[in-house]
Structures are given as structure tokens and as C-alpha cells.
Amino acid sequence: MNIIKCEELAKNYANHNALHNLTCAIESEKIIGIIGRNGAGKSTFLNILAGYIKPTSGSCSVFNKNPFNNIFTAANTILIDDRLSFSDYLTLEEILTMGADFYPNWQGELAYRLLDYVGLPLTSKHQQLSKGQMATFNLIYGLVSRCALTILDEPMNGMDEAIRTDFYRAILKEYIAFPRTFLIASHHLAEMESILEEILLIDDGSVLAHAPVEDFKQQLIVLNGPSDVLATLLADKVIYAQKDMAGMTLAVVEASSLVISEDLLRTNGITKSPLTSSDVCMYLTRKKGRDIDAFFD
Amino acid sequence: MTAITALLFIPFILILVIFIILRKLSKNTKKFWTPKRIIIVIAGYITLGFLAFLYFAFFYESKLTVLANSEIKQLESELKSLQRYDQEYNSSYLTKDYIKNTWEFKFEGDSLPVSIQERGNGLNFDIRLRYNDDIEKGKAVISYYQFPVIIDGLNMADQIPLPIVYMTQEQLFIEPPLENKVSYNRIKASLGIVDFNREVDLEPSISLFHYSSVLLIDVARNTELEDLQGRVTYIR
Amino acid sequence: MHSLTNLSLKTIVKKQVKWKIKLYISSLSSLIILQSIFGFLFFSSGSGSSGYGQQNLDLNFTIYSLDMHLFLSVFWAFISAIIFTTRAYRMDDLSVISSRTSSTIANTVIIMIYSLIAVFIMASTFYLQLLAISFLKNEPFIIDNLIFSPTLFMMCFSIICLFGAIGLLFGNCFKGPVFIKSLTSFFVMFAVFILIISPDSINLKGLIMLPNFMMSVCYLSVAAISFSLAIWIANKSEVSRT
């Protein structure tokens, strides 16, 4: 069952278009990584899903309803980002009491245990937390609220490595205990890859790829072989990146475009190796003909 | 226009400034001023206000009490009848209840010259002459009658100053009193802006007899009053 | 799939009111501070005076009425309501289940409750100020009417409420969609223009002549319209985080 359906979603601001023609469908109870470069429109997309902003055109439905300013989607959605704020009259403990009052699936006990684990005193105020502590608290708040759609926008910003590892595991355990849809936007794809089921790659305001993690990874492959052989082989193919070195060529190409048997590759002295998903993202989103090296020549 | 603008905007700017200062300060005081404590303070403030109210309602003794509407009505009708009697030269309305002061003078002969001095606002009372058989010759009894004066619901009769009456060189001098300055604080739990504007169209809040006080000169029959100014009216 | 939470708008508003009434309480304390400061500044002057020069009696009444207190409360309500629509407060709403609509309805309820409390605070300041004057200045008072009449109470409440509603509407307008923003700016400029060109064209005397109760009804209906407009605009507005 799809809980999110977006068609031709566009969001224009006065001076730029944050989203254009974004179409996607997200099934329920999956952990999905929302990946994209800075300014790709991830946050805009997530804000539309949370009902905070209204798309300029196109349709968006969450739980089969238009999320914009809708109390039903608001009750089942929580958006956690670094701008989450609470009244400065509330201590962390009171914030948790307030959360328990609003969210019906609230896990108060878990919240206390997690806060104790990370060593955040219940009496401190939200504004006085350090950046990492605040992110940790916000993430705990998002986890224990157990909303059917939990959107985490850069949840680990500012946290140290040990806590990040702990909390990826916490997200996974919470997901197993109470399956729900997680949308996690992050730049740290490599560290969270293992807990993801699917990856949604957004670039330039539209969806570039949406696939299960393994399929996503296998989209691109690296071929390494003699330059002349590869040159003929890849003559009409899209090459994402290429590096020539002493008669050998490294080329990143789309796996699906390569319809040659493994034996043939092997006999031609070409080796095929997979890429990590971060690399795949990087190559997919890199603008054609744009290479940082070019600026230093 | 400028006055109204100033009246409106100066407090407005002041309030804004206070608000900004408060918001700056509140950042530092939030640790102590938790919502619970603020609620206690507000409740305390309202309770104190209520206690102050109770004090005024039960323990505060006001020297002057505001007349009720029915009392005012009664006094007004009383004043009207007094006026009617006065127009008929009937002295029977001059009862002892209204006497505020009396002077007694002796003089020689059958005539009494009267000199009435008008200063400033002029005389604020009527002068009446009555031939009284009970009074022996060569004697004048002057009585000052003060009728109720209702200003803004208050009977101000007691505050009206006495005229200056004296006799020198066989002549009676009557002078208006020195001005009596009185100020009162009044508690009106109402909105002046609204009420004042409404009162403009209502009847004036001062009701008084044409002249609310009368100076009565009682002399024996056959005594002649030399009233050159013609201010004295005879009365039966 | 777990069943989805279905909370009615009413439930959410109730919960929001329950928390907001506690968290916004500092605005009431600022009213107390404001009134105390002004009560102290205009310690002895009273709200009005009237003089009579009759019968060689120079009579001067200093009248202590509620005008100044009401005036302050009205400004306070206006500014507080605008503050409720500022970024910091709106951001706090996002961390719990809410929509712009529910938050604005909750703010409406808060403004009404606070207006009611503000009338009590206003009355308290009035009596406390009188008490202070009677002790410190040792001047006697004449008590015309000490008790807030129910119609007066209602009128104070409705005026404070009205200005709170206008403040809320005003604040929401500038957070709303662009055309509402421009419409509001135009309206405000137009109003200021009219006020400068011919201040007499705005004549409220007819309204003042109405009895207190009718005036309250008028104020409350305008307040209701403002509140509804504010909620309507909120329903159309996006979350702006700038």
C-alpha cells in the first residue's frame, strides 16, 4: 500500500524552483533514505509531505489525503529537523510529558531510558543543549512518538560518531518493534545504508532514482580494462566518469546498458567491479562535463 | 489633531518600549519565573485587588456619600416647591432646617441703610426682607438659608461659603464670600470616555434652585430699609 | 499496518489550549508590570477631572475611572496577540500535532481567556492604585460606584478581546499568502492615509451613544469576524521559517 503518492510536484519560490515534476510513490512500513546534494530540494519535498508548505502545482497525497494543513496527516506524521523547537519554559521532562499528551503511541519509558543512556539530564532546557545534544533529543522525540510516517531531516547532524552508530541501531530496533515508514534524509549514506530498504535520490527538484538499496547500488558499475577495447565497447554508451592512465581506462557506466557476457569481458581483460552507494549517488548527480579537476587545470 | 496623536502615540511608544525591555529581561528571568510561579503571582495580584476592593466596600468611610437617584429626585421637587413659594413672596419655605448662620445687629432710628458689595462673580444669593413682629425696634436679625446644591450627585450645601455681613457706621454691609476651593477624589468604576460623551446629551448634572441660598433680613415693622441698589425683595 | 491515529480538530485544539495557556502566561505578567508602571507614573492624576465654579465654590473633582487601565489592556492585547503569531511561537506549535488552523483556533481561545483574566487584573490594578493613593496621599475619596457592573465588565472584556482579535488577524495576515499580505499592507496604508487627511471622517460617536450592552455586542461581533478571518487565513498559510 502506498502511503505517499506524489505526481508532478512542483514548488516555485520567488527566485528559484525548488521542485519540478517530482513524481514518486512510497510504500508503507519501509525505511527509505532520501538522498540528494545540497539544495536538491529534499527539505522542500519533506516539508510538503509534512503539510508545512503547499506545492505550486501537482498533487501530493499522504495517507490518501492532501497533507497541507491537514490535522489527520499531522497526527500521523512527525518531521524532525534541526529547527524543531520547544517553548523555553519547558524542561526536557516536561517536553516529554507534552509529547505524551499529544501522540497516542508515545513511548515515555523508552524516552527516559534513551535520555538516560545518552546522559541528557531531564531538568535541562531544550535551547541550552549543544547542537549534538539537541539533535539527539529531537531524534529521540521523533522515535518515541511512533508516528506512522516519521520524517527525519538530517537527524544526525552534529552528533558524534559513537552516538550516530547507536542511533542508527535505535531507529532499526524501533522500526522492528513498531513498523512504520521512515524517511531519512542524510548526507551520511554510507553509515545508514545497511538499515535502509530503499533509496530515493533527488536531484535538481525531481526524483532521479528510486530503488531498493542493492538495485540502486548495482545501477552503475566500474569497468577497468585496456583503453582501446573499452573505447569500442562503450562507444555509444553513457559514461558517468572516465579516467585514463597508462593505456588502461576506468569507466563508470550504467549496468543495464552493458549486455555483454562476463566471459567476453574476462577474455578481453576487462574487470567489472561494483560501486558503493555513495559513489553511485555521486556519479548520478554529478553534472555532465563538470569535474572539480577542470577548475584546477 | 496633534494633541490626539500625541496622546495616543506617546503611551503607545512607551508600552512598546516596556514590552521590548520585558522581552529582553525575560530571557534571563525564565529560570526563576516558571509558569507555575507566574500563575501564583497573577492569582495573588487579583486576590490583593479583591482585598483592596473589600476594604473600600466595607471599611472605607467616605465623608460624603453620593445621593441615590431617588434622593436627588426628591430634593429636586423640594427645590421646585421652594421656588414656587419664593415667587409668591411666601416666606413659609424659610424653615429653621435650612438656616446656616444668623447675625444680629442693633441700630439707631427707623431706617437701616444697606450696602451690597459685588465683587468678582457677584452675589450668589438672594436678599429678602421680612417684617417680623417678634423683633424689637432697632434690631435686625439676618439669617442665611442654604438650600441643597446638587453637583454631580453630591449635596454641596455645606461647602458653600457664608457671605460676609457686618455693620459699621449704622450701615449694613453685605459682601459676597471669599471663594471656597474644594477638591475631591471620586472613584468611578466606569469608562469616562463613554460616559462623558453620553452625558453631553443628558440633562446637566447640576440642579439647583435659581439661587440656592437666601439671606433674610428680619426687622421690626415700620423700619425702613434704605436699599439704593434695589436688590432687596420684600417677602411676607 | 498499524491503524492510523485519528484525532479530531477539537481534541487537538483542546490539548493545544491546555499547554499554551501555561506557556504563554508570561504575557499576562507583562500586563501586570505594564499596569503597575503606568499606575505609578500617573499616580495621582486620575483619569479625568471636572470643575464647577458656582456659588463662590470652586469645586474640583479628580475622577479615578478605568479609562487608563482599559487603554493599557487594549494595547497589551493587541501587541500580545501579534507576539503570539511571531516565529518563535509558531515554531513551537510544529513540534506537536497541530495545523495552522488548530494553532490559530487555540490562540483565539487563549486570547479570549486571557482577555477575561486581563479584566480581573485591570480591576485589581484599579483597586490597588486607589488603596495606595488613599494611604500615601491621605486624600479622602468619594465612592460613586465601586463595583464593576456586569455590563461594564462585559464591555471591558469585549474591547480587550476585539483588539486581541485584530492583533491576531494582523499578525496572521503577514504570515499568509502573498495576496493577503499585499491586501493588508494596502489596507493599513489606506487607513493611515484617511486618518491623516481627515481624522474627522472616522466618527465613532454614534457607537458610543449605544448602551453598554449593545456596544459589547458590537465589539464582540467584530472580534468574531476578525477571529474567523484569522483562522481562514491561517488555513491558507504555509509554514514560513524565516
Next chain:
Amino acid sequence: MYVNLDSATPIYIQIAEWLQHEIVADRLQTDEKVYSQYQLAELFNINPATAGKGLTILFEEQLLYKKRGLGMFVTIDAKERILTKRRNETLTKMAQEIVIEAKRLLVSDEELLILIRQTQEGLK
């Protein structure tokens, strides 16, 4: 006991391999219930769907069978099948690679056979 994320082998294949290894090592006996996808997910800190894929591979190779509502169990001949498969596929493939590499390094067939024998001796 963590999966190697940087490995070229996909995670679900690593899971399948790990389970096969457990069966071969007799830590998972015949007719014994294997880990559920959620247990695997927790164990390896991976997404349950990925773990499920690993189980599906084994199911499709008939190393596991399903009992409705109870989970997956090890089939009787699972260990046998794994061993056969490894012999047939894995070992053959490895042998192929050894032969190709030997050719590249200009090692003659005899030398290669001697090398294998020596290695076998050394491990005994």
C-alpha cells in the same frame, strides 16, 4: 559478527552465506527453526527486508522450508546440498581462477598440481 558493508558482495548474499555456514557447521540442525528476518536484522544491524532477501535465496535453493505462521526451518538435506553446491560451483570456479592465474604467471600444469599437493600437505 557484522556484515561487511564495504564488501563487493551484496549484504543479502552475505547473510545467505552466513546461514549456509551455520548449517554446515551444524549450529543449525535439520528441522531447526532459523532466525526470522527481524532477528537477523537485529543481529546484523541491517534492514529486515534485506535479511528477508537472504532467507528467500536459501528458500529458493530448498535449504529452508516454510511453516505457515511459524517461520523457516532447515530442510533435511540442507547441509548435503550446500556441500554439493559448493563442490560443484564454488570449488570449480576457484579452480578455474587458479588455472587462469597460473597461465598468466606462466606456471606449467605440473607445477600447479605440485603446488596444490604441497598446500594440501601443509594443511594436514
